[in-house]
Amino acid sequence: MAAAMKFAKSHEWARPEESGLVTVGISAYAVEALTDLVFMQLPDVGRHVKAGESLGEIESVKAVSDVYAPVSGEVVEVNTALPGALETLGRDPYGSGWLVRLRPADVADMAALLDQPAYDALVKSQPH
Amino acid sequence: MTLRVWWDEPADGPCNMAADELLAAEASDCGTVCMRIYGWQPATVSLGGFQRGVDARAERSIAGVPIVRRPSGGGAIVHGSDLTYAAAVPKTHPWGGRPQLLYDALHEAMRQSLGAFGVEVVLWRPAETVVAPVAGERFFCFDRRSSGDLVVGGPGAADGLGHKVMGSAQRRLAATVLQHGSLLLRRNLDVAPAASHPGLDDLIGGGFPAAAVRPLVSAWIAAVAGALGTEVVEESGRFRDEQVVREKAREFASERWTWRR
Numbered sequence: 001m002a003a004a005m006k007f008a009k010s011h012e013w014a015r016p017e018e019s020g021l022v023t024v025g026i027s028a029y030a031v032e033a034l035t036d037l038v039f040m041q042l043p044d045v046g047r048h049v050k051a052g053e054s055l056g057e058i059e060s061v062k063a064v065s066d067v068y069a070p071v072s073g074e075v076v077e078v079n080t081a082l083p084g085a086l087e088t089l090g091r092d093p094y095g096s097g098w099l100v101r102l103r104p105a106d107v108a109d110m111a112a113l114l115d116q117p118a119y120d121a122l123v124k125s126q127p128h
Numbered sequence: 129m130t131l132r133v134w135w136d137e138p139a140d141g142p143c144n145m146a147a148d149e150l151l152a153a154e155a156s157d158c159g160t161v162c163m164r165i166y167g168w169q170p171a172t173v174s175l176g177g178f179q180r181g182v183d184a185r186a187e188r189s190i191a192g193v194p195i196v197r198r199p200s201g202g203g204a205i206v207h208g209s210d211l212t213y214a215a216a217v218p219k220t221h222p223w224g225g226r227p228q229l230l231y232d233a234l235h236e237a238m239r240q241s242l243g244a245f246g247v248e249v250v251l252w253r254p255a256e257t258v259v260a261p262v263a264g265e266r267f268f269c270f271d272r273r274s275s276g277d278l279v280v281g282g283p284g285a286a287d288g289l290g291h292k293v294m295g296s297a298q299r300r301l302a303a304t305v306l307q308h309g310s311l312l313l314r315r316n317l318d319v320a321p322a323a324s325h326p327g328l329d330d331l332i333g334g335g336f337p338a339a340a341v342r343p344l345v346s347a348w349i350a351a352v353a354g355a356l357g358t359e360v361v362e363e364s365g366r367f368r369d370e371q372v373v374r375e376k377a378r379e380f381a382s383e384r385w386t387w388r389r
Contacts, residue, residue, distance in 0.1 A: 010302070033226045038201075039178045041389075052302070057177070061274045062227035063298035063305075064177040064201040127222035127229060 005094070006070070006113035009122060013094065014070040014113060017101070022071055022110070025098045026058070026089065029123045034060040037086040042099060047075045051109050055100065071109035073102030129160045129221070131353045131360050134367040138167035141174060141196025141207075146376035148214040148308055149199065150368050155216035156303040161223075161356060164214045164367055165345055171208030171318045174198045176269070176297065181387040187267055189320035197386050200308060202297035203269035206323050209316040211341060214308040215352075223356075224305045227298055231276045234307065237351035238294060239278060245344055247332055249293060252277045269295050270312065270325040278311075280331045291331055313341060 005015045011030035015023045031037070039059040049055045054066040055075070078100050082088055089097040104110075114122065132154075136147065144166060155162040173190050175181075175197045184195055190206065215234060217223045223230040235251055242249050253275055266272045270292045273279075279290030296309030312327030313336065328336035353360045367373075379385055 035227070041178070059176075059178050059201045060227065062201065062231060063300050064199065065300040066302070068302070127225040 006110055006115055007119035008068060008070040008113055010068045012068055012070045014110065016110060021076060021101045022104050023098050024070060024100050024102060025093055026067060028093045031089045031093050036061045037089060040083040040086060042078050043075050045075055045078055067099065070113055071102060072105040075100050076103050077101035129358050131161050131356055131358055132363055133163045133349055133360055134363045136164055136166040136366050138169035141172040141194055142377035142380035143373050144168065145196055145198060145380040146373050147367055148306060150376060151214050152216040152301055152304045152306040155218055159218055162216045166212055168207035170194060171316065172196055174205050174207060176202040178389050179204060180389055183267055189323035193319060195386060196380055199299040200297035203272050204267050205269045205310050206316050206319050208318055209314050209327060210310045210312050212308060212310050214306065217305045219303055219305060228276060230305055230307050231296055233355055234352060235276050235278050235294060237355055238348050241344055241348040241351050244347060245340060247328060249278045249280050252279045252290060291326055293328055
């Protein structure tokens with residue numbers, strides 16, 4: 001995993017790219033906790049989201065969960081292949097399982113996210 | 129932390145979904161587990177959050193029955209001869225973690241409570257020798273199986289799947305987990321047979337009389353409180369002012385929400 005990747009407490013990850021965009025996905029922990037995934041709805045390109053706002057939904061056998069924007073920004077790319085191949089999330093959640101790419105509105109949003117060690121500690125503290 | 133419980137009067141689909149969403153907000157605001165016990169008037173089909181509207185329209189067995197879309201996942205449920213609950217748990221609580229935790233906790237409490245009434249049910253778990261219906265293949269919730277469902281018959285039934293009598297589904301919100309579920313009390317005779325699944329009264333030798341339902345639910349709530357290690361606070365009156373619920377219910381009654389997929 002890229003060192004620059006950071007995490008929201010709601011288990012989304014955000015990775016700044018050289019292009020200036022931020023790639024967003026959901027963590028391996030979140031994918032595993034949801035169990036069998038059956039449906040995903042992603043936002044339209046052009047949508048503006050605020051950090052903490054729902055940008056999509058994912059349904060598993062057990063639950064419908066919102067996916068929250070870890071940073072504010074404009075949706076400029078959507079992984080349109082993902083809803084038709086949800087197994088990708090389990091196989092490669094930090095690579096080909098990316099959800100959207102945002103043009104960030106405020107670079108300070110990344111600073112509010114958890115780094116890898118802090119996120120690992122959060123995951124470890126979750127009830128199993 | 130306490131377990132706050134409201135017993136509400138039957139209401140229509142949009143009002144029930146609105147009240148459940150308000151329940152989730154209440155749990156978040158007060159930081160405790162909240163439950164609502166309710167029924168449906170008129171009989172209503174609730175669709176899972178992302179069930180396809182075209183499938184609902186094509187399902188002739190529910191033609192003419194009002195439809196509401198739940199915010200939670202899962203399959204379609206025909207309400208009217210079931211007991212429905214909603215439980216909202218702050219995500220900071222251990223039951224607010226992995227989805228299966230809350231599912232198993234509430235279903236295990238019901239299994240124990242039914243056992244005290246002489247009704248043997250099991251928490252269904254997938255086994256290698258039994259192929260469960262894939263979630264997306266079956267329209268109705270009670271034709272599907274997922275880990276933790278309460279079934280009568282269990283692995284010993286002919287198809288190894290038993291008769292499902294209780295299922296639940298979750299909506300995981302920012303601060304709370306909302307879970308609602310349905311315990312089938314008896315077949316719903318207001319819909320076609322394909323949409324009507326057997327309930328406790330149909331499956332248990334000697335039946336399960338209506339008079340036993342409230343004591344069963346009270347025992348279940350006590351069991352849930354026991355598992356939480358807390359006390360029950362039975363709230364008086366309806367959960368929310370009817371006007372507040374009706375205002376919120378507009379969203380759930382809208383075409384945009386109901387046919388969003």
